[in-house]
Amino acid sequence: MRSRAVLIRLIASLGAIAFAVGLSAIVLLLVDVSPLEAFGAMLSYGARLDSAISIVNRAVPLYLSALAVAIGFQMGLFNIGVEGQYRIAALIAGYVGAAITLPAVLHVAVIVLVAMVVGALWASIAAVLKATRGIHEVISTIMLNFIATGLGAWLLANYLREEVEGSLQVRTAQIPESGRMPSLNPVLEAVGITIPAGSDLQSFVLIAIAAGVGYYVLIWRTRLGYDLRAFGANPSAAEASGVDRKRMIFTALGLSGAFAGLVVMGPVLGFTYRYTDDLPTELGFTGIAVALVGRNKPVGMAFAALLFAFLNRSAQILDLRGIPKEIEVIIGGVIILAVVIAYELARRSIAAAQVRASSAEERAQSDAEVSA
Amino acid sequence: MRISRWKTLPLLLAIGLIATACGGNGDTDEPADTDTDTTEDADDADEDADADADEDADDESAADGDPVSVGLLLDLGGRGDESFNDAAAAGVDQASSEFNLEVTELEPNEAGENRDELARLLSQEGAEIVIAVGFLFEEAIGAVSPDFPDVNYGLVDALVEQDNVAGLLFAEHEGSFLVGAAAALKTETGRVGFIGGVENPLIERFEAGFNAGVAAVDPDIEIDRNYISQPPDFSGFNDPARGREIALGMYGNGADIIYHAAGGSGSGLFEAAREVSEDTGSQVWAIGVDSDQYLTADEALQPYILTSMLKRVDVAVYQTIAAHIDGSFAGGPQEFDLAVDGVGYSTSGGFIDDIVDQLEEFKEQIASGAIDVPNAL
Structure with a gap:
């Protein structure tokens, strides 16, 4: 029964992606572009080794952002403020990282810890508002995004800001060598893979994997995670059985913010080595889509993050081939919609199967009684 | 009941987000940003004669041989912003009408995270010279240029210490001083405004020059100032709706001339100037930036564009490409200030004909160093 449900869900996901690709092909045909040429260009470019490395690097922030969103989802909270949380966290962590000097591993650990604490504290503002005044977290976290942008710009x-005469760049000072995370290129080279120039597999991917494992253990293997899920499924029942509502709000948003704090630390620790204005933005919102497509499951979200990263990277080649790169936005958007619909259909068909199964059981039972 | 609401809310919001994400692209005029044109031109025969002498550096790029492959990296907003990006594109277009060029244009994705990858992609795909438009490309060109020593890079508004990178730097404060003086000479309410796209040191340089120009004419004139967005949110360069709102607020507050340094958001200012002028019956003005915006604006908006601060990105880009072709390309900083007409003001429309003499006098004094225009707030 369980394996059947998994199979239905898998078919639903693949069907949704196939549907999105098909619909995009129709759009391409309408604008007189050969879908085969477009998808062929995306696949051949996206499958190159430097693309693969870039896709993993891009997927890391998306995955962390999705984890942050998913923790909120587990207890029915919609943390739309991941965007603001990671920006403030990266700014403070980048500044602290450049201001202190510590032995190598410890230095990185302190920077990462600062990012998580700042992210958690920023998210806690929304928790305070919700727990004490009942302000809906969607409203407060959206507002806090704007405040984070303004506050961050002002602080920076x-x-x-690093004062450099004549420079127009607004950014923090560089984090010294000891606070940087090494590239994983030597590891790849050791197993015989030649890395193209300019490609750099950032080791922050390991932290993202650890975060995924941590998320799994937290949500499905601890008492706290059980309480979170119970509260999300039925707040009144959870409260009646002794789960403290305020504590749950602080825990869920705080943990969500702590994960959010990690979102752009990959580029900060492994590429720019500082907080700059041109760090990627909008990751908080893409994270919501990734969490949705990945159904808040650690492995599902990893695949969803890789899928979005692939689309983003491979679309780069389209402009060079004279194909509108906006096709990427269409594919991404349709995937999200199709996946949502497909999951709902899958849920209904699984539920119907369960009903059939249990009524068949009942019938078998009553038949047995009759014959007895 | 409660549970089902929890479940549908994220879905609805996500759908809304997708809708906005898709809608966000509506500002760009064309779905395809790529433009590959190869132009043969025979008129440059005499230029070639001069150029042939020192062609040794770029022997492959002779005008009658293979086309010169030029990569153009535009910033967010791309072609059609009627401002900064268009100015750079105009320089490339001018070059491609004179030389045999093959131009590839790219612009970063919405999140702006792939600037370095685009720069690398163009270099890999055989571009001989890459023009990167905007200081946000500093990091990207800094990372990519050492890996491609045979490719030349022209970087607008920033400098990277590499032999193959020319930093094209402009004295925006000097040009802004002149349009500030024009605003001060033309205002009737004694109040003018400044709208910046994104509050960063580059745009503050425009504001500083504008303020100094206003004060040089009459220190008692009030200046309203506002910025559309704060970094790292760079949407302020491409948000006409918010540009319009801010402008309506300033006009409502008594300003009658507003200068913008907000790229594509400027069209909102022009729209507001027209609306206010038509609704109240008393003329208010807008001042354009980067390009001569009178020339590119809709005919209905032209009567409201007093002048434009010219930042000759087109000239700088053209010269950089020409220098690459004739082999005289040199890395390092290249200053475009008032003295070399790298910045200036436009007179299209004839609205400031009566004060041109005074502006020329200021220009003279700045170029000679008699007036020192501050370049920061």
């Missing part, structure tokens, strides 16, 4: 411009 006036206090945290």
